Amino acid sequence: MRKIKVCLDAGHIGPTYNQSPVVKTYYESAMVWALHLKLKAALEKRGFEVKTTRAAIDTSMEVYARGAAAKGCDVFLSLHSNACGTESVDYPVVYRAYDNKEGADALALKLAQKIGQLMGTRQAGRTATRKNNAGGEYYGVLRGARAAGVPVYLLLEHSFHTNTAAAKWLSLDANLAKLAEAEAELLAEHFKVTAQPGTQTPIMGRAQATAQQMALYCRSKNAAPQLSGCTLEMLAQTFLTEGEAEGVRGDVAFAQSLHETGYFKFGGIVQPQQNNFAGIGALNGSAEGQAASFPSMFIGVRAQIQHLKAYASTSPLCKPCVDPRFALVTRGCAPYVEWLGAADNPTGKGWAVPGEGYGESVLAMLRGILAQSVPQAAQPAAPAVPDWQRAGLETLAAAGVINSPDYWAGKLSQNITVGELFGILGNLVTGTLA
Numbered sequence: 203m204r205k206i207k208v209c210l211d212a213g214h215i216g217p218t219y220n221q222s223p224v225v226k227t228y229y230e231s232a233m234v235w236a237l238h239l240k241l242k243a244a245l246e247k248r249g250f251e252v253k254t255t256r257a258a259i260d261t262s263m264e265v266y267a268r269g270a271a272a273k274g275c276d277v278f279l280s281l282h283s284n285a286c287g288t289e290s291v292d293y294p295v296v297y298r299a300y301d302n303k304e305g306a307d308a309l310a311l312k313l314a315q316k317i318g319q320l321m322g323t324r325q326a327g328r329t330a331t332r333k334n335n336a337g338g339e340y341y342g343v344l345r346g347a348r349a350a351g352v353p354v355y356l357l358l359e360h361s362f363h364t365n366t367a368a369a370k371w372l373s374l375d376a377n378l379a380k381l382a383e384a385e386a387e388l389l390a391e392h393f394k395v396t397a398q399p400g401t402q403t404p405i406m407g408r409a410q411a412t413a414q415q416m417a418l419y420c421r422s423k424n425a426a427p428q429l430s431g432c433t434l435e436m437l438a439q440t441f442l443t444e445g446e447a448e449g450v451r452g453d454v455a456f457a458q459s460l461h462e463t464g465y466f467k468f469g470g471i472v473q474p475q476q477n478n479f480a481g482i483g484a485l486n487g488s489a490e491g492q493a494a495s496f497p498s499m500f501i502g503v504r505a506q507i508q509h510l511k512a513y514a515s516t517s518p519l520c521k522p523c524v525d526p527r528f529a530l531v532t533r534g535c536a537p538y539v540e541w542l543g544a545a546d547n548p549t550g551k552g553w554a555v556p557g558e559g560y561g562e563s564v565l566a567m568l569r570g571i572l573a574q575s576v577p578q579a580a581q582p583a584a585p586a587v588p589d590w591q592r593a594g595l596e597t598l599a600a601a602g603v604i605n606s607p608d609y610w611a612g613k614l615s616q617n618i619t620v621g622e623l624f625g626i627l628g629n630l631v632t633g634t635l636a
């Protein structure tokens with residue numbers, strides 16, 4: 203999927219440009235520099251591609267050139283706080299294209315109102331346009347962005363730094379973080395960006411669960427899984443082994459199987475003896491047994507792993523293909539578990555159709571697996587040590603041949619090394635001769 207590209211412009215240059223006349227520690231240029239970096243991070247977290255107009259707070263660049271730098275981007279934002287001669291004026295305003303190109307006013311208004319809400323401004327947020335004498339955009343940055351063909355370009359005034367409350371509010375870093383998150387969220391809604399790398403669960407990668415955790419979790423939900431010719435532990439281990447061979451998370455695939463088979467109760471279209479653990483080839487409305495069958499548990503798991511790899515990656519398979527439906531998948535269309543349901547996938551494709559919430563169901567099971575603490579195997583009881591051996595230790599300790607009886611008392615049923623034996627015998631001889 204193509205990423206939405208944003209170009210962010212911190213409106214003024216240097217650390218101390220446009221001082222607030224009412225809050226002397228406030229400088230518009232410093233605020234917008236900090237804000238645009240936070241906004242960049244908040245947008246990237248949501249899956250946007252973000253560039254900024256200037257490399258450093260002191261980097262000089264003409265306004266028109268800054269707008270033009272957004273060439274190729276979907277949206278350009280220039281960040282500011284406003285100024286006027288009246289202290290009581292306190293509202294955010296977002297300037298948008300004078301001809302409302304791309305219906306920018308809707309987004310501009312949402313942003314202005316949200317900023318006003320967060321800042322608690324005296325007057326509500328609003329949008330505006332401004333033309334120069336030639337009939338073009340008044341603001342150089344917007345003129346540059348328009349000339350570069352940027353579809354949506356906005357100039358955001360975060361209320362007025364000539365107002366005391368606004369300038370104080372904008373002086374707090376935590377408030378700028380709130381602004382950045384809120385603005386990024388509105389942009390994500392507007393551009394329908396749902397990708398949040400980092401919060402999503404890649405299907406490719408190393409498994410985090412052990413086979414024991416996988417089996418334990420399954421058994422906690424279904425004490426008698428319907429497996430043909432293998433144990434639950436063997437099946438779980440096979441998921442891990444086959445997954446590793448293709449770079450697919452075997453624990454994710456196993457969780458998917460739990461979801462698809464109802465913890466291996468089966469009872470749907472697929473029968474246990476088909477060795478088909480994820481309903482490959484079973485379509486909604488199919489008759490019983492009308493789905494792919496595999497000659498063994500191993501091949502069934504391999505086919506599922508390969509089918510997942512088809513969705514999650516564009517890399518070639520490492521083992522010969524046993525998945526009868528591999529070629530039908532748009533390679534790499536669902537790299538995340540969250541995207542396995544077509545309804546939840548921005549590409550509209552997926553393992554399950556419509557599959558709304560399918561990925562979340564699989565993830566709930568994966569979380570259940572990872573929460574399993576594997577009980578430590580009971581320590582085998584130390585073999586009883588006959589009394590005559592204990593008595594021998596006490597005698598040797600009393601005679602000074604053994605100097606650390608507690609140490610040796612803990613090793614009575616263990617092997618002794620040649621060195622230890624010689625040491626003890628040496629002590630014995632020395633003691634006898636003394």
Ligand SMILES: [Zn+2]
Binds near residue numbers: 213214230283284
């Ligand atoms: Zn400004």
